[in-house]
Amino acid sequence: MSYVHLTTSERVKIETYLELGFSIRKIAGRLGRQPSTVSRELRRNLHYSAIHADQRYVERKKKCGAQTKFTLEKGVLILEKLRKTWSPEQIA
Secondary structure (H helix, E strand, C coil): CCCCCCCHHHHHHHHHHHHCCCCHHHHHHHHCCCHHHHHHHHHHCCCCCHHHHHHHHHHHHHHCCCCCCCCHHHHHHHHHHHHCCCCHHHHC
């Protein structure tokens, strides 16, 4: 199932609607999102601020996905071995 992350403008709208006293369902309706999406966003970011919520999203996004095991030292070592005509299997 595919999904679309909240945009910065949607986060600003959530903050504005909260200040106006809208319910989670009403905010979700205005954004065209599920109430659970808005609820999760508010649960992740207590004392909601669109700027801080967006910054936290970017930080969390950096940490997800596959992490590389490649380092500069390993790269130098690999290049040295390749220059000595080692095969990739021998290097591994």
